[in-house]
Every structure is written in C-alpha cells, then in structure tokens.
Amino acid sequence: MNHPIISILLSVLAALSIAAEVLALRRLRRAEPTAGEDRAQRGIVVAVAVGAGTVFAYRYVSSGQWQPLTAHLDGLLLISALLAITIAFIQTRPRLFGLSAFGLPLLTLMLAWGVCSAAWTYRPFNLDTLHPVWMGFHLTCVYLGTLCAAVAAIAGGMFLYVQRRLKQKRDLPGLGKLASLERLELLIIQTASLGFTILTLALITGLILLIDQPGGLPAGWWLDPKIVLATAAWLVYAVVMNVRYATTFRGQRAAWLSIAGFVLLLLAYGIVTSMPGPVVVAYGGPG
Amino acid sequence: MRILLLGVNHRTADVQLREKLAMAGGPLNAALARLRETYADAEFVLVSTCNRTELYTARPSHAAPSIEDLRNVLADLSGVEVGAVTAATIHREQEQAVAHLFRVCSGLDSMVLGETQILGQVKRAYEVASAANAIGPVLHRVFQSALSAARKVRADTGIDAGRVSVGSVAVDFARQVFDDFADKTIVGVGAGEMAKTTLKHLKALNPHRLWLVNRTAQRAAELAATIGVGHPGGGPRAWDELDELMVDADVMVTSTGATEPIITAERFKPLARRRRNRPLFIIDIAVPRDVDPTVGGLSNIYLYNVDDLESVVEATRDQRRDLVAQCDGLLTGHVAACMSQLQNQDIGRLVRELRRRLLDIGEAERERTRRKLTAQLNGDAERAEKILDEHTHRLINKILHLPLSQLDHGNPDAPLGFYAAALRRLFDLSDTPPKS
Known part of the structure; x- marks a missing residue:
C-alpha cells in the first residue's frame, strides 16, 4: 500500500514544483516574460498534476476499497493534483499567470507534506469504525474545501503583493503581468464562498461521524483543537465571503483573512492529525 | 535591379x-x-x-x-x-x-x-x-x-511594450486597480491640458460616469464638450459638489491651478466611511499638487502624481533605448537574408537569360555550319575537320566575347580582381601561374 517508491516520487514532484516556482519568480522579476520559460513552467505544472494524479490513482486501485481516501496521504495527493490543475488553468490566462508564483509554494508544501505523510507519519484511517458513506463524503468535502481555501489564500497573497507594489510605486511597468486588485478580490470572495459552503458540509458530516461513534459525542468535544480551529476557519470564510457588505474587511483585510483561514485549516488538518497522543477527532489509529 | x-x-x-x-x-x-x-x-x-x-x-x-x-x-x-x-x-x-x-x-x-x-x-x-x-x-x-x-x-x-505617455500610463494603473469600468465613476477636477489628454484615455475605457468639476463652470462644460461626455454618461458638475463626487468616484484626475492641496486627509477621512472602503485611484497631475501626499497613505487609496507617471514613461523609454542595439543586431541578420534572397532571385534570372542567349548563339552557328558542310563537303575529311575547328572557335569566341569584354583593362574602376575570382570559381580554373 505505502511503498517507499511513493515517497521518492513525491519528492521528485516536490522538486519539480520548486523548479516551477523558481521560473515563476524569475517571470515576476523580469520586465518581459519569455515564451520558452513560460512553456517550461506550464509543462512542469502539468507533469506534477499528472504525477500526483497517477500516484493517487495507483493507491486507490491497489487499496481494493471503494473509498479513494484511505489515509491523509490520499487527501494530500488529491489536493496536490487539483491544485496543480488549477495552477495550470491559471497559467492559460495572461493576467492571472502571475498567480502561479503564489500557488506553487502551496503546491510544494502539499507535496512535501505528502512526503512526510508517506515516509514518516503514515497512518491509515480507521474506516472499520466509521460510517463509510459519511466518511467518504466528509473527506471529499474537507479536501475540496481546502482546495478552495488554498486558491483563496493564493489570491490573497497576490492581492497583498500587487497592492504593496502599487502603494510603494515599485517596478510599476511590470505590474501589467499581474491581475488587477478588483479581480483578485473577486476571486477571493468567490473561492471563499465556495470553500465556506463545502466546509460547512464537512463540519456537519464530521459532526454526524462523531455522533455515529460508539458512545456518541465525547465529553468536551467542542474544545478539541481540531474542532476549534476548523470552526475558526469556517467563521473566517463567513466574513470573507461577505466583505462587499461587511466593508470594514474589504481589500487588504480580506486578503489577510483568506490567508489566515487557510493557515487555520492547515493547523487543523496538519498539526492536530500528525501530533502524537490522543485527540477526540482523529480518523487514524495510533500508528 | x-x-x-x-x-x-x-x-x-x-x-x-x-x-x-x-x-x-x-x-x-x-x-x-x-x-x-x-x-x-x-x-x-x-x-x-x-x-x-x-x-x-x-x-x-x-x-x-x-x-x-x-x-x-x-x-x-x-x-x-x-x-x-x-x-x-x-x-x-x-x-x-x-x-x-x-x-x-x-x-x-x-x-x-x-x-x-x-x-x-x-x-x-x-x-x-x-x-x-x-x-x-x-x-x-x-x-x-x-x-x-x-x-x-x-x-x-x-x-x-510599455507605455510612453502619461495618459496611457494612467490608464494602465487604473486597470491594475480595476478590472471592469462599466460600473465605475471617473471624476476630473480642473481642466489642464494634460488632464484633458488623460481623461480622453480614461474615457476610452467606457466608464459608467465621467464627471468634470472646475471652479469655472464654463471651463468644465468646455472640457466636457472637448472630451465628448454628456448626459447621462457624465458631464460638468458644480465645484461645491466635489465632496459628493469624491464619495462616488472610483478614479479621480486632478489638475487645478490651486496653490494649496484641495484634497487633504482631513477632508477625505469623513468621506471614506460613506465610500464603504471602495478603492480609489487618484491621479494628481497638478503642479503644485492638488492632493496632499498623506491621502495616499490611507487604506484602499492609490495616489499617483505626475512625477510617478513620468518616471514610468521614462523607464519605458530607457528600456526601449536599451533594446535598440538588440533590435539592430537582429535586423542585420534579416536584412542580410533578404539581400541574399534578392541576389538568388537575380542570379536565377541571370542564369535563365545566359542559357537563352547561348542557345541562340549555338543555334545560329549550327545552322551556318550545316549550310557550309552541305555545300562544300564531298567526302573530304581534312576539309570537314577544318570547318568544324572553325565552327568551334567561332562558338567559343562568341560565348566569351561578352564576359571578356567586361574585363576592360582600360577601365581603372572595373573590379578586375572580383571578375577574375568569379571566373576562376565559376569555371574551376587554377590561379597558379604556369612554370615556364
């Protein structure tokens, strides 16, 4: 199930993602982009998408189960593949191309996390004790919601970068390669709205799974760090999706919030599930 | 040619x-x-x-x-x-x-x-x-x-690449803040010449409204007529409506002759809440400046003065100047390729012409020789050999007459070296002189 080759493959994909990021940063710094480097960057991102998708498919086929997600590694692979596809799409839009410089570090992070997950902290889900249908739905929502959060955070990062350059009046001629603030804010709002909806479903199904456990809801379940962090992220997205009405949070604040929401999600998924010791809401067994 | x-x-x-x-x-x-x-x-x-x-x-x-x-x-x-x-x-x-x-x-x-x-x-x-x-x-x-x-x-x-006028640079920056201008309001304050040019560029973005304000209503109306804006897409507005327009504006272009800033942070702050934190892009073309620089420090305000825009224009010009040598280098290759193609085209025509002319000469000589042989040759081999020798010499002399006549020893400007090299190359002749 978890061959060492997967760790090696993910390491290669992470290295490719870093190479694409280097090209993306060079592009941002250049006065004029070069067609050759753009093609190379696109090619690498597509290769990463195909690579992550292939590893994900391989694990699914070899698991012999109907659920595609049998460990967090699968979720990370799925997010990586979807994120790479999203970045590849972004790169087809001339004024959004610059976004890839902000998305590729996230992709690298996901892949690096996947390497850790595969090599050192591999822990399959305890699918026998959880309702398989709710579990599948919950995990799908969690990972798709995270993808939306990632895109919102990427747009937020780019918003802050463009705004900083506009305010500081630095390298102004090069700004034309980047999306306008209005478009970025719209992207933040749209992805945050979609993420909010999907994460709401994830929270509800997560709660159902908790209730479905033997013994029902454990005492103090609402104080579990994962619940607290996930709810905090959910609240952040509730604000971000309404910045046009809650105008206090407009512009720069919305961008920071979208990044903060994604960091909260990362904390919720990453630190809590990887930390040793018992947690109220953990899918994995102790190994 | x-x-x-x-x-x-x-x-x-x-x-x-x-x-x-x-x-x-x-x-x-x-x-x-x-x-x-x-x-x-x-x-x-x-x-x-x-x-x-x-x-x-x-x-x-x-x-x-x-x-x-x-x-x-x-x-x-x-x-x-x-x-x-x-x-x-x-x-x-x-x-x-x-x-x-x-x-x-x-x-x-x-x-x-x-x-x-x-x-x-x-x-x-x-x-x-x-x-x-x-x-x-x-x-x-x-x-x-x-x-x-x-x-x-x-x-x-x-x-x-890049813009080379203040007006077009202003448009580029406006497009960096806003994506779509169909729902945006542009306000022009003052009626300077550069503002007129900038507003013309901005009008090309098809904004929802374009209002023009001036202390003298007549000048605002004239500017509106020059730019070509009128009801319902905009037009002149009274000077005392400026605060209201600042609430509505998404892009402002200021170019009054005022000696003190007309828009200060103190004046703008009370309006910011009514603006609901919408971004505002201000282009201050006036000298002295119409907008206090502290306004640019406020949240969601992007303030550019004429020096900022000029610096971009100058950077573009510098960048282009740096590229001239690169362009010339590339063009040299293209020009050489074009000239080579023209020469090949010309040589092709030359070869066709030369072939046609030689065939004409050959045809004429063949006819002459045939007539002589028919009239004079009655089994006399020596005579036939003499006629054919004469035929060959005449043919060669006629073919060589034109090229050799170009090797005019009397003409000091004739490129004899070039001609000689060309003939040696074309006919594969040795340039080594005979031993004796």
Whole structure:
C-alpha cells in the first residue's frame, strides 16, 4: 500500500514544483516574460498534476476499497493534483499567470507534506469504525474545501503583493503581468464562498461521524483543537465571503483573512492529525 | 535591379514640409500611376504617414529613374521647390535602403521609439502599391521580408511594450486597480491640458460616469464638450459638489491651478466611511499638487502624481533605448537574408537569360555550319575537320566575347580582381601561374 517508491516520487514532484516556482519568480522579476520559460513552467505544472494524479490513482486501485481516501496521504495527493490543475488553468490566462508564483509554494508544501505523510507519519484511517458513506463524503468535502481555501489564500497573497507594489510605486511597468486588485478580490470572495459552503458540509458530516461513534459525542468535544480551529476557519470564510457588505474587511483585510483561514485549516488538518497522543477527532489509529 | 530610397521624415523636415509631401488616397494612386507610366521597368512603393514620406524604388541597374529624377517627381507632385525637397530628403541605396525600411517597420526610426502604428501604415502602403500594379518581384520580396522581420523583432525584444505617455500610463494603473469600468465613476477636477489628454484615455475605457468639476463652470462644460461626455454618461458638475463626487468616484484626475492641496486627509477621512472602503485611484497631475501626499497613505487609496507617471514613461523609454542595439543586431541578420534572397532571385534570372542567349548563339552557328558542310563537303575529311575547328572557335569566341569584354583593362574602376575570382570559381580554373 505505502511503498517507499511513493515517497521518492513525491519528492521528485516536490522538486519539480520548486523548479516551477523558481521560473515563476524569475517571470515576476523580469520586465518581459519569455515564451520558452513560460512553456517550461506550464509543462512542469502539468507533469506534477499528472504525477500526483497517477500516484493517487495507483493507491486507490491497489487499496481494493471503494473509498479513494484511505489515509491523509490520499487527501494530500488529491489536493496536490487539483491544485496543480488549477495552477495550470491559471497559467492559460495572461493576467492571472502571475498567480502561479503564489500557488506553487502551496503546491510544494502539499507535496512535501505528502512526503512526510508517506515516509514518516503514515497512518491509515480507521474506516472499520466509521460510517463509510459519511466518511467518504466528509473527506471529499474537507479536501475540496481546502482546495478552495488554498486558491483563496493564493489570491490573497497576490492581492497583498500587487497592492504593496502599487502603494510603494515599485517596478510599476511590470505590474501589467499581474491581475488587477478588483479581480483578485473577486476571486477571493468567490473561492471563499465556495470553500465556506463545502466546509460547512464537512463540519456537519464530521459532526454526524462523531455522533455515529460508539458512545456518541465525547465529553468536551467542542474544545478539541481540531474542532476549534476548523470552526475558526469556517467563521473566517463567513466574513470573507461577505466583505462587499461587511466593508470594514474589504481589500487588504480580506486578503489577510483568506490567508489566515487557510493557515487555520492547515493547523487543523496538519498539526492536530500528525501530533502524537490522543485527540477526540482523529480518523487514524495510533500508528 | 537597384533599390533606391528617397524620403523625408520627422528628423529631416519640419511638419509644414511633411504635410505638403504627404499623400493618401487619390493623390497617392495618381503618383504611383505616373511613376509607373514614366518608368515602366521600375517598381515603386510610396510610404506616406504624418511623420514620413518615403519612396522606395527598384529599377534596372543602369536605367532611370535616378535619385535626381525621383526628387523632381516628388517636387512636382507636391508643388514644393526642388531645392527644398533636396535639402530635406535622405537617400539610400541597395542594402542601406532595405535596412532603412526594416528599421522603419520595427519602429526604430519612429518619433515614439517602438510604436506599432507604423507597421500597419507600411503594410497599407505596400498593399496600395500592389493594387496599383506598381510593384514587382524585388519590392514584393523586400516589403514582405521587412514586415515579417519587424513582427519577429518586436515579439523577440518587446521593443513595443510599455507605455510612453502619461495618459496611457494612467490608464494602465487604473486597470491594475480595476478590472471592469462599466460600473465605475471617473471624476476630473480642473481642466489642464494634460488632464484633458488623460481623461480622453480614461474615457476610452467606457466608464459608467465621467464627471468634470472646475471652479469655472464654463471651463468644465468646455472640457466636457472637448472630451465628448454628456448626459447621462457624465458631464460638468458644480465645484461645491466635489465632496459628493469624491464619495462616488472610483478614479479621480486632478489638475487645478490651486496653490494649496484641495484634497487633504482631513477632508477625505469623513468621506471614506460613506465610500464603504471602495478603492480609489487618484491621479494628481497638478503642479503644485492638488492632493496632499498623506491621502495616499490611507487604506484602499492609490495616489499617483505626475512625477510617478513620468518616471514610468521614462523607464519605458530607457528600456526601449536599451533594446535598440538588440533590435539592430537582429535586423542585420534579416536584412542580410533578404539581400541574399534578392541576389538568388537575380542570379536565377541571370542564369535563365545566359542559357537563352547561348542557345541562340549555338543555334545560329549550327545552322551556318550545316549550310557550309552541305555545300562544300564531298567526302573530304581534312576539309570537314577544318570547318568544324572553325565552327568551334567561332562558338567559343562568341560565348566569351561578352564576359571578356567586361574585363576592360582600360577601365581603372572595373573590379578586375572580383571578375577574375568569379571566373576562376565559376569555371574551376587554377590561379597558379604556369612554370615556364
């Protein structure tokens, strides 16, 4: 199930993602982009998408189960593949191309996390004790919601970068390669709205799974760090999706919030599930 | 064929003379028809824009028209004295004329370095000449190569990238803040000349509203008429409505003659809440400034003054200047390739002509020999050998007569070394002198 080759493959994909990021940063710094480097960057991102998708498919086929997600590694692979596809799409839009410089570090992070997950902290889900249908739905929502959060955070990062350059009046001629603030804010709002909806479903199904456990809801379940962090992220997205009405949070604040929401999600998924010791809401067994 | 260029441009002639020499539509076609009629063996393309009038000609090497002929034609067509035309025109020949056209198409010879309009203008001139049947294989090749090379050089170097006027830079920045202007309001405060140009650029973005405010209502109305805005898409507004307009505005252009800032942070802060934190892009073109710099520090406000915009314009110009050498380097290769293609085209014609001429000579000699043999040969082998020897010598002498006559020892300007090298190369002759 978890061959060492997967760790090696993910390491290669992470290295490719870093190479694409280097090209993306060079592009941002250049006065004029070069067609050759753009093609190379696109090619690498597509290769990463195909690579992550292939590893994900391989694990699914070899698991012999109907659920595609049998460990967090699968979720990370799925997010990586979807994120790479999203970045590849972004790169087809001339004024959004610059976004890839902000998305590729996230992709690298996901892949690096996947390497850790595969090599050192591999822990399959305890699918026998959880309702398989709710579990599948919950995990799908969690990972798709995270993808939306990632895109919102990427747009937020780019918003802050463009705004900083506009305010500081630095390298102004090069700004034309980047999306306008209005478009970025719209992207933040749209992805945050979609993420909010999907994460709401994830929270509800997560709660159902908790209730479905033997013994029902454990005492103090609402104080579990994962619940607290996930709810905090959910609240952040509730604000971000309404910045046009809650105008206090407009512009720069919305961008920071979208990044903060994604960091909260990362904390919720990453630190809590990887930390040793018992947690109220953990899918994995102790190994 | 020899390629000639005769022309005036923004460097060699003032605007009055350029206006007189400029031709378009009917006069252009008439000029081409006249040139074609007068010099039937030559090819012509007349490129005429506001910054240049250039006549490109390809004619047989030792035939008319000469540069003087072309000057006379230009003077005659425009009604300008020949002396004035002579003083203002440049002329180039062969590779230099071709290189000039390549530079023109690439925008390297333009007033605004790298501008793209010239490419379309040259293309239209070429099409007009083509339609007037004033163009032949030489200028077809030259113009097609020039247009293609210019596109490639522009794409490879980005010489045409970036903005070179304050108005267009302002538009670029506005587009960096906003994506769609269909729901945006632009407010012009003051009626300076540069503001007028900038507002014209911004109006091209099709904003929802474009309001103009001035202390003198009449001037605001005049500016509105000049820019072409009116109800319901905007128009002049009273000066005391400025605060209300600042609440509505998404883009503001200020250029009043005020000696103190008219928009300060204190004035703006109470309006920010009513603006619901919408971003505002302010272009302050006035000197002294109309907007206090502290306003630029407020959240969601992007303030640019004329120096900021000028610095971008200058950066673009510097960037383009740096690219000129790169463009010239690339163009040198394209020009050489074009000249080589022209030479190959010419050699092809030469070989065909040479073959035809030799065949004519051979045919004439064969007929003569046949007649002699029929009349005189009655089984006498020695006689037949003599006749054939004579035939061969006559044939060779006739073939060599023309090339050898070019090796004119009496002409000090004749490139004898070149001719000799060419003959040795063509006929594979040794250049080593005999031992004895």
